[in-house]
Amino acid sequence: EAGVAQSPRYKIIEKRQSVAFWCNPISGHATLYWYQQILGQGPKLLIQFQNNGVVDDSQLPKDRFSAERLKGVDSTLKIQPAKLEDSAVYLCASRRAGSPYEQYFGPGTRLTVT
Amino acid sequence: RKEVEQDPGPFNVPEGATVAFNCTYSNSASQSFFWYRQDCRKEPKLLMSVYSSGNEDGRFTAQLNRASQYISLLIRDSKLSDSATYLCVVNLSGNQFYFGTGTSLTVIP
Numbered sequence: 001e002a003g004v005a006q007s008p009r010y011k012i013i014e015k016r017q018s019v020a021f022w023c024n025p026i027s028g029h030a031t032l033y034w035y036q037q038i039l040g041q042g043p044k045l046l047i048q049f050q051n052n053g054v055v056d057d058s059q060l061p062k063d064r065f066s067a068e069r070l071k072g073v074d075s076t077l078k079i080q081p082a083k084l085e086d087s088a089v090y091l092c093a094s095r096r097a098g099s100p101y102e103q104y105f106g107p108g109t110r111l112t113v114t
Numbered sequence: 115r116k117e118v119e120q121d122p123g124p125f126n127v128p129e130g131a132t133v134a135f136n137c138t139y140s141n142s143a144s145q146s147f148f149w150y151r152q153d154c155r156k157e158p159k160l161l162m163s164v165y166s167s168g169n170e171d172g173r174f175t176a177q178l179n180r181a182s183q184y185i186s187l188l189i190r191d192s193k194l195s196d197s198a199t200y201l202c203v204v205n206l207s208g209n210q211f212y213f214g215t216g217t218s219l220t221v222i223p
Contacts, residue, residue, distance in 0.1 A: 033211075035213075040122075040215070041215050041216075042118075042201055042213035042214050042215045042216050043158065043201075043213045044213070045210075045211060045212075048209060050209075055209050056209055056210065091157060091158075101146050101148075101205050101211075102148065102160050102163065103160070103211070104160070105157035105158050105159070106157060107156070107157050108157050110155075
């Protein structure tokens, strides 16, 4: 079974620029998460999708971050404009609907904002 | 107050030692509990789920204490390959997952 795919793996941008990340979850996984992991911290949930609907985006900084999962499969996360404090690893995870609740993570995108 | 709290360590232990990590959670309505392992510059990977009755997987034992709202992970006979960060994860409902900051373990030859 193929794992969660993410691209790009690394991205360096200047502050105030825009950036987009892509995630392809494990086939058949209805639930998809985007997390932000700052160095030395645990992952922090940004947004959760169930199929193509948003379940929880309470911690997404909506003035600059947006995400979509239009067809209930792939998802994109965008930052516009980026700030220095957005430097982090952006992790995508997926799981099947219902229990068990184990999540499977992609390799992440390491973003550096200069 | 954080939903999940862990001692960040670092824990530096010799090979063969037994080491234990604890994690406390703040919401008594939490339903499911997990330990994830994260290697340096890699993504988190599920190590084990934590069941109410406690569970064991080889050298790893996880326990849950609902009354005191903590979970633990015990690693026996530590190997060099166990060096990683161990993340405590709490599921509040089907939708809400909270990660601890992680506990760093280094096993020394």
